[in-house]
Amino acid sequence: MAFSLHPQLAADTFQVREEEDLLVLLMNDRQYPWFIVVPKIDGVREWHELPQETQVRLHLYCVELGKAIAEGFGSTKINTAALGNMVSQLHVHVIGRNQQDSAWPKPVWGLFPPAPMNKQEAQSRSNIINDYFNQH
Amino acid sequence: MAFSLHPQLAADTFQVREEEDLLVLLMNDRQYPWFIVVPKIDGVREWHELPQETQVRLHLYCVELGKAIAEGFGSTKINTAALGNMVSQLHVHVIGRNQQDSAWPKPVWGLFPPAPMNKQEAQSRSNIINDYFNQH
Numbered sequence: 001m002a003f004s005l006h007p008q009l010a011a012d013t014f015q016v017r018e019e020e021d022l023l024v025l026l027m028n029d030r031q032y033p034w035f036i037v038v039p040k041i042d043g044v045r046e047w048h049e050l051p052q053e054t055q056v057r058l059h060l061y062c063v064e065l066g067k068a069i070a071e072g073f074g075s076t077k078i079n080t081a082a083l084g085n086m087v088s089q090l091h092v093h094v095i096g097r098n099q100q101d102s103a104w105p106k107p108v109w110g111l112f113p114p115a116p117m118n119k120q121e122a123q124s125r126s127n128i129i130n131d132y133f134n135q136h
Numbered sequence: 137m138a139f140s141l142h143p144q145l146a147a148d149t150f151q152v153r154e155e156e157d158l159l160v161l162l163m164n165d166r167q168y169p170w171f172i173v174v175p176k177i178d179g180v181r182e183w184h185e186l187p188q189e190t191q192v193r194l195h196l197y198c199v200e201l202g203k204a205i206a207e208g209f210g211s212t213k214i215n216t217a218a219l220g221n222m223v224s225q226l227h228v229h230v231i232g233r234n235q236q237d238s239a240w241p242k243p244v245w246g247l248f249p250p251a252p253m254n255k256q257e258a259q260s261r262s263n264i265i266n267d268y269f270n271q272h
Contacts, residue, residue, distance in 0.1 A: 045213070046202065046206070046213075046214050047198075047199040047202055047214070047216060048199050048200070048202050048203040048206070048214070052196065055195065055196060055199055056192050056195070056196070059191065059192070059195040060188065060191060060192070062183075063183040063184050063191055064184070066182065066183055066184050067184040070182070070184070077181070077182075077220060077221055078182050078183070078184070078218075079217070079218070079219045079220075079221070080183060080217065080218045081215070081216065081217035081218070081219070081243075082214075082215070082216045082217070083215045083217070083243060084213060084215075085213055085215070085233060085240065085241035085242070085243075086241050097221060104221065105221035105222050106221070106245070106246055107217075107219060107221075107243055107245050107246070109242070109243050110242055110243070
């Protein structure tokens with residue numbers, strides 16, 4: 001199956017996890033536990049362009065990721081969104097929020113410049129998600 | 137089944153469509169074809185708090201609504217999001233976007249004050265969605 005990750009997504013993230021049919025990425029922004037799920041299918045921009053079984057699989061995975069973020073990072077709210085106005089390749093944001101984060105209660109996109117993290121912190125955040133999925 | 141729509145959602149929207157298990161609402165903002173889907177279950181804030189079969193049903197409905205918006209309004213991009221930072225009752229935004237809209241390419245939330253529409257325009261927009269669902 002041909003698949004290549006959009007260069008902008010690759011530049012902005014660390015890879016957390018690879019499944020047969022999707023990637024889990026970590027946004028390089030320390031301000032929030034901000035993850036992105038990308039189905040490994042080229043040329044898809046919209047949810048309704050996916051086969052229905054893929055819509056279900058991708059969505060249930062994103063919901064489980066939201067639960068993992070809430071449990072692993074203590075986030076009191078999960079924001080889930082497929083926007084794609086800037087990067088057209090279909091990708092779903094799953095972001096942990098709380099009342100103390102810098103953007104609260106606004107959505108995070110475009111509000112503040114990203115605050116990059118080092119590889120060690122990215123690894124530590126990735127481990128939290130991988131531990132959850134490996135146990136469920 | 138006990139259900140009451142959050143007063144803020146009720147104040148900001150017109151009702152488009154009622155199904156046995158969910159409501160489709162139209163945001164009172166002429167700037168975009170902006171719809172909201174609310175599952176008729178009280179006390180749910182997050183996707184992962186829903187039973188899995190409800191996660192699937194609600195998501196597939198939102199995807200279909202996105203297709204209806206793209207076809208009915210000529211939107212070239214669909215934005216789908218569950219945020220809930222301001223209004224905690226679980227609700228999913230499904231918004232038609234295009235490169236000529238006032239917020240493009242930014243997300244729509246909080247960017248401009250809503251531009252209210254009259255009942256006739258709300259009815260006309262609602263009809264587009266209802267015609268789609270009645271034919272599919």
